[in-house]
Amino acid sequence: MKHIIVFLEPKDEHSLKRTSYEAITAAKQTGADITGFAVSGTETALQSAAEYGLQKVVLAQHPLLDNYSSTAVAEALSQFASSVQADTIFISANATGKEIAPRISIKLHAGFIPDCNELSNDSAMRPVFAGKAKVHVKSNTPITVYSLRPNVFTAKSNPSAGVSISSFSPNLDESHAKVKVVSILKNEGHLDVSEADIIVSGGRGLKGPEHFTLIENLAATLGAAVGASRAVVDAGWRPHSEQVGQTGKTVSPSLYIACGISGAVQHLAGMSSSKFILAINKDKEAPIFKVADYGIVGDVFEVLPVLNQKLKALLGK
Amino acid sequence: MNILVCISQVPDTTTKVQVASDGISIDRTGVKFILNPYDEFALEEGLQLREKFGGTVTALTVGGETFKEILRTALAMGADKAIxxxxxxKNDSYSVAxxxxxxxxxxxxxxxxxxxQSIDYDSFAMAPMLAELLGLPSISMVSSLTIDGNLITAERDIEGGKEVLxxxxxxxxxxxxxxxxxxxxxxxxxMKAKSKPIEEIPSLSTDARISTMAMQLPISKRIGKVSGDSESEISDxxxxxxEEAKVI
Structure with missing residues (x-):
């Protein structure tokens, strides 16, 4: 890793997505030369990367990049990487990264190491079999594309003097933009499990959709996202977007609070890489306790209100 | 409509993973192998497209002799051909793609x-890699799909919402x-699928672009403090x- 290109995605007018700051932090730790690469973003949003030590950003500009096309973005990044002879590309393994990183690896004849959670020089560790094993993987090619598991590489403040922003004009035509995003439907008003630092999840132990107010109240106190087990999503109590587990989302928050979730292996697959896990379940034999850091054996209907009250007191709410 | 569905065989989700003696793969002893759960959605969609537009559904996989089992499943579900x-x-994603x-x-x-994704190596890489090698567009993680003439409209989950593409x-x-x-x-x-032909094609050798050097089982670093539900225990x-985890 001598020259790393970090793919940057804006979150809003003022900042980049947290996953972009995480990728910068991971790149800084290698000691390599680093260039941020973006296809959109305001001056303020791109400058915000200075907080994490970035000094150079290249903003690709082309009309075909305006209406986000994964194929055009992959082509633009590949052209830039070739032009500067970068040997390493870092992309978050989020929804965008899952589309573009494999494509870029093909364009650059590069090895692709997906969903890394540890990096060393020219190799990486990644979870496989839903976290039941991990593999140490190395690339056999001069260029390597790494995608980084979100929420694993904690973004660390390490301010640089500022970011110099230069522009890049990729050579694109309609053949590079055969997929277009026509609209984005946001889940307004609530935080998504894949972006949250704390998740409060409910399972069948809640006994009915109306009792999810207990989960929502605790989530509100903590500024957390609401998650759900497959059983309650399949029962129609909660939307699929909240499902954590094998057929839902894989999450790695700082704190995962599992309430009334027994911990089927498919659920554990989606959350066992959380940094800390608190489980609340009335069955002390529930498998969720085997992966928990902290456990409360008790009835969620009695425990959750008390837990919420204690947390409110601690947080001064 | 000519529909190609690419499928894979994976260990059952409840498998207890052990590392094989080669140190880089899982021990297959006693492991039950199944059709990758997400490939069931792919097969079903392929069959529904055929029912709507006519044509053929071909199921294709890359693997050893045992992978014929999932091709038989695809044929039993209604696929016309199996390859x-x-x-x-033990390939990397690139050589399979x-x-x-x-x-x-x-x-x-x-x-x-x-x-x-296939639920063994969880790479999410196959669709975009394959599309790039074929010079085609791709849409990953699709939860809704409409085809009208030549136009495809799809929805996919992204962080915090859905994209319409x-x-x-x-x-x-x-x-x-x-x-x-x-x-x-x-x-x-x-029963009928058991006697249907499966076309076999020898592997086309290519160099793997990534190599697995070691597989390990994760070491649990969990604190594992389980207590009762009294008010003082909840306070603790x-x-x-x-103070200990420093997460709130």
Whole structure:
């Protein structure tokens, strides 16, 4: 890793997505030369990367990049990487990264190491079999594309003097933009499990959709996202977007609070890489306790209100 | 419509993983292998497209002799043809995508359907890699799909919402849960599938671009402090989250 290109995605007018700051932090730790690469973003949003030590950003500009096309973005990044002879590309393994990183690896004849959670020089560790094993993987090619598991590489403040922003004009035509995003439907008003630092999840132990107010109240106190087990999503109590587990989302928050979730292996697959896990379940034999850091054996209907009250007191709410 | 569905065989989700003696793969002893769960959504969508537009559904996989089992499942669900690219090696995503792309080029499919990920190596790489090798558009993790003439409209989950995308045929689509409800093969169809032909193609060798050097089981670093539900015990947990774990 001598020259790393970090793919940057804006979150809003003022900042980049947290996953972009995480990728910068991971790149800084290698000691390599680093260039941020973006296809959109305001001056303020791109400058915000200075907080994490970035000094150079290249903003690709082309009309075909305006209406986000994964194929055009992959082509633009590949052209830039070739032009500067970068040997390493870092992309978050989020929804965008899952589309573009494999494509870029093909364009650059590069090895692709997906969903890394540890990096060393020219190799990486990644979870496989839903976290039941991990593999140490190395690339056999001069260029390597790494995608980084979100929420694993904690973004660390390490301010640089500022970011110099230069522009890049990729050579694109309609053949590079055969997929277009026509609209984005946001889940307004609530935080998504894949972006949250704390998740409060409910399972069948809640006994009915109306009792999810207990989960929502605790989530509100903590500024957390609401998650759900497959059983309650399949029962129609909660939307699929909240499902954590094998057929839902894989999450790695700082704190995962599992309430009334027994911990089927498919659920554990989606959350066992959380940094800390608190489980609340009335069955002390529930498998969720085997992966928990902290456990409360008790009835969620009695425990959750008390837990919420204690947390409110601690947080001064 | 010429529909190609690419499928894979994976250990059952409840498998207890052990590392094999080679140190880089899982011990297959006693492991039950199944059709990758996301590939069921891909197969179902392929079959529904055929029911709507006519044409053929071909199921294709890259693997050893045992992978014929999932091709039989695909035939029992209703696939017209089954192809096994016979490759016993432990491949990286690129070499699998390369082999599929070489066969796909000879078939000119209108739609290539895949599952969003295989639940063994969880790479999410196959659909975009395959599309890139074929020079086609792709849409990953699709939870809703409409095809009208040449126009494809799809929805996919992103962080904090959904994206609505448009593309055109031919296209590579990877399926997410919610796209459809996969059918269960009926017993007579399971019986019939046993005698249907499976075309075997020798592997097309290519160099792997990444190599696994070691597989390990994760070491649990969990604190594992389980307590009762009294008010003082809950207070202790809150304090531990604040002072020990420092997460709130």
């Amino acid at each position: 096994l690219i016979k490759d016993e090696h 390369f082999q599929i792309s070489e066969i796909a080029k000879t078939m000119n499919p209108d739609v290539l359907m895949l599952g969003r 448009e593309s055109s045929l031919p296209c590579v689509i990877s399926a997410q849960k919610g796209l459809n409800n996969p059918r269960y093969p009926k017993l007579p169809d399971i 947990i809150v304090l531990a989250l604040h």
